[in-house]
Amino acid sequence: MSDSEARPTNFIRNIIDADLDSGKHSSVHTRFPPEPNGYLHIGHAKSICLNFGIAQDYQGQCNLRFDDTNPEKEDIEYVESIKSDVQWLGFQWDGDICYSSNYFDQLYAYAVELIEKGLAYVEELNAEQIREYRGTLTQPGKHSPYRDRPVEENLALFEKMREGGFEEGTACLRAKIDMASPFMVMRDPVLYRVRFAEHHQTGDKWCIYPMYDFTHCISDALEGITHSLCTLEFQDNRRLYDWVLENISIECQPHQYEFSRLNLEYTVMSKRKLNQLVTDNLVSGWDDPRMPTISGLRRRGFTSASIREFCKRIGVTKQENMIEMGSLESCIRDDLNENAARAMAVLDPIKLVIENFDGEAEQLTVANHPNKPEMGSRNVPFTREVFIEREDFREEANKKYKRLVLGKEVRLRGAYVVKAERVEKDEAGNVTTIYCTYDADTLGKNPADGRKVKGVIHWVSASEGLPAEIRLYDRLFTVPNPAAEDDFVAVINPESLIVKQGVVEPSLVNAEAEVAYQFERTGYFCVDSKDSAADKLVFNRTVGLRDTWAKIGD
Numbered sequence: 268m269s270d271s272e273a274r275p276t277n278f279i280r281n282i283i284d285a286d287l288d289s290g291k292h293s294s295v296h297t298r299f300p301p302e303p304n305g306y307l308h309i310g311h312a313k314s315i316c317l318n319f320g321i322a323q324d325y326q327g328q329c330n331l332r333f334d335d336t337n338p339e340k341e342d343i344e345y346v347e348s349i350k351s352d353v354q355w356l357g358f359q360w361d362g363d364i365c366y367s368s369n370y371f372d373q374l375y376a377y378a379v380e381l382i383e384k385g386l387a388y389v390e391e392l393n394a395e396q397i398r399e400y401r402g403t404l405t406q407p408g409k410h411s412p413y414r415d416r417p418v419e420e421n422l423a424l425f426e427k428m429r430e431g432g433f434e435e436g437t438a439c440l441r442a443k444i445d446m447a448s449p450f451m452v453m454r455d456p457v458l459y460r461v462r463f464a465e466h467h468q469t470g471d472k473w474c475i476y477p478m479y480d481f482t483h484c485i486s487d488a489l490e491g492i493t494h495s496l497c498t499l500e501f502q503d504n505r506r507l508y509d510w511v512l513e514n515i516s517i518e519c520q521p522h523q524y525e526f527s528r529l530n531l532e533y534t535v536m537s538k539r540k541l542n543q544l545v546t547d548n549l550v551s552g553w554d555d556p557r558m559p560t561i562s563g564l565r566r567r568g569f570t571s572a573s574i575r576e577f578c579k580r581i582g583v584t585k586q587e588n589m590i591e592m593g594s595l596e597s598c599i600r601d602d603l604n605e606n607a608a609r610a611m612a613v614l615d616p617i618k619l620v621i622e623n624f625d626g627e628a629e630q631l632t633v634a635n636h637p638n639k640p641e642m643g644s645r646n647v648p649f650t651r652e653v654f655i656e657r658e659d660f661r662e663e664a665n666k667k668y669k670r671l672v673l674g675k676e677v678r679l680r681g682a683y684v685v686k687a688e689r690v691e692k693d694e695a696g697n698v699t700t701i702y703c704t705y706d707a708d709t710l711g712k713n714p715a716d717g718r719k720v721k722g723v724i725h726w727v728s729a730s731e732g733l734p735a736e737i738r739l740y741d742r743l744f745t746v747p748n749p750a751a752e753d754d755f756v757a758v759i760n761p762e763s764l765i766v767k768q769g770v771v772e773p774s775l776v777n778a779e780a781e782v783a784y785q786f787e788r789t790g791y792f793c794v795d796s797k798d799s800a801a802d803k804l805v806f807n808r809t810v811g812l813r814d815t816w817a818k819i820g821d
């Protein structure tokens with residue numbers, strides 16, 4: 268799928284255009300700053316497409332920076348998955364990968380500078396007291412008894428913090444700003460805290476770690492970022508972002524702009540919640556095909572082009588909103604309808620015996636795409652016994668039912684017209700086998716005597732077809748906004764994964780992961796990249812053929 272041609276426009280690009288026109292900047296430098304504490308999700312894709320997309324379109328640069336200031340929650344596994352997801356989405360960072368932890372020495376020096384200027388102090392109230400002193404939205408905070416320590420004492424105590432002289436939670440470094448500020452983030456925010464934790468990049472070099480607000484703006488400035496794009500919840504933090512950069516000796520003054528997060532119906536996007544789904548084994552892993560993660564969507568069969576197209580269609584604004592799952596699905600459907608080869612698979616097989624067909628399998632030639640001859644054709648074996656879908660047969664039915672009915676005819680896709688003559692049943696009365704005759708003069712043409720056969724159903728040779736596990740996915744949650752529930756786990760959809768033991772046409776024996784097929788009449792599928800093997804095929808349904816969401820919701 269080629270991404271739709273036109274460049275997106277949005278308020279951020281308008282700002283950039285203005286900054287380039289006015290000469291405020293001569294080039295654009297953005298960054299994507301994930302914290303390596305989980306796998307990337309579709310919300311991150313929005314930020315990735317925005318940051319890397321701007322760099323591409325303006326011939327600028329975009330850094331990949333790991334915002335790694337929380338050693339306990341972070342892990343190298345996440346670092347690796349994030350790199351691979353960004354590349355799979357079709358983007359490449361400029362230069363080396365950056366880590367906030369690369370700047371720990373500089374950050375420490377800037378903290379010392381703030382102390383020397385009387386703009387930071389070592390706090391010895393505990394966390395609860397700090398909270399108490401902070402006040403509320405309607406009440407100003409109170410000054411800490413440690414707030415007016417002399418500079419020399421602060422310098423010595425900060426040094427002591429670094430040397431491991433304080434237990435966790437007994438001291439921290441705070442900026443001295445304004446305990447009465449209407450912006451809570453400006454009420455003497457914590458800049459550094461004590462953590463005796465091993466860091467995935469710096470090992471045990473540090474036992475004090477800088478806070479996000481202190482780290483992010485300085486990292487941006489050190490990297491020469493011009494436009495620092497983040498989500499709306501950081502709107503108030505912009506005051507602190509600017510305060511830090513104004514009060515330290517640093518040249519570059521990047522500017523922060525906020526846009527609204529992507530929220531998607533019937534899923535959750537917080538890494539904490541996604542992590543819980545994984546650690547509590549409520550899904551099979553971060554790349555479970557029901558997860559809204561990039562790796563989950565990829566394993567499910569989404570193409571990177573469809574995700575980029577989705578990000579383009581939703582746009583970038585400051586409006587909080589909730590996007591329908593249908594809009595993500597229509598992007599992948601548009602892509603696969605165009606590009607997926609057709610094949611046949613039966614998800615819920617029932618046997619059909621063609622009693623007047625004798626002899627060897629007949630190799631039928633079937634087009635791989637109805638409108639794209641350039642996609643070629645393949646052989647599909649037609650045999651005396653085939654499988655059809657159980658739901659495609661009824662002993663009796665009215666005229667609306669355009670499939671196989673006892674005593675009536677239907678066309679087997681790409682093959683012949685068959686007529687159901689009789690059935691065999693088990694003791695419970697369930698049909699186990701359908702006996703048919705076929706009209707040998709109907710391959711690629713209508714019956715000679717003008718009989719009208721309207722229905723067409725798909726089928727797979729019973730003797731030549733391959734058994735396959737077929738995984739059908741539905742929304743992971745039963746409510747549009749699971750994050751709003753007291754317990755989001757309670758609204759997990761028990762039918763979000765349904766496993767079928769089906770059968771697929773033999774041409775799929777070497778189907779490769781991430782190659783999509785449209786299984787006639789049942790949806791778009793791809794081989795599961797983890798669990799499928801030549802002797803035990805596993806297919807994931809990426810998406811159905813039509814939007815069934817519209818009628819599910821009300």
Ligand code: ATP
Binds near residue numbers: 300334
């Ligand atoms: P969470 O709150 O779930 O932990 P996060 O925002 O802390 O997510 P980060 O790793 O810090 O996750 O995110 C990296 C970048 O991706 C940030 O700039 C963040 O604003 C952006 N981002 C995260 N979630 C979304 C989302 N749902 N929509 C758009 N951008 C997002």
Ligand code: MG
Binds near residue numbers: 302
């Ligand atoms: Mg974050």
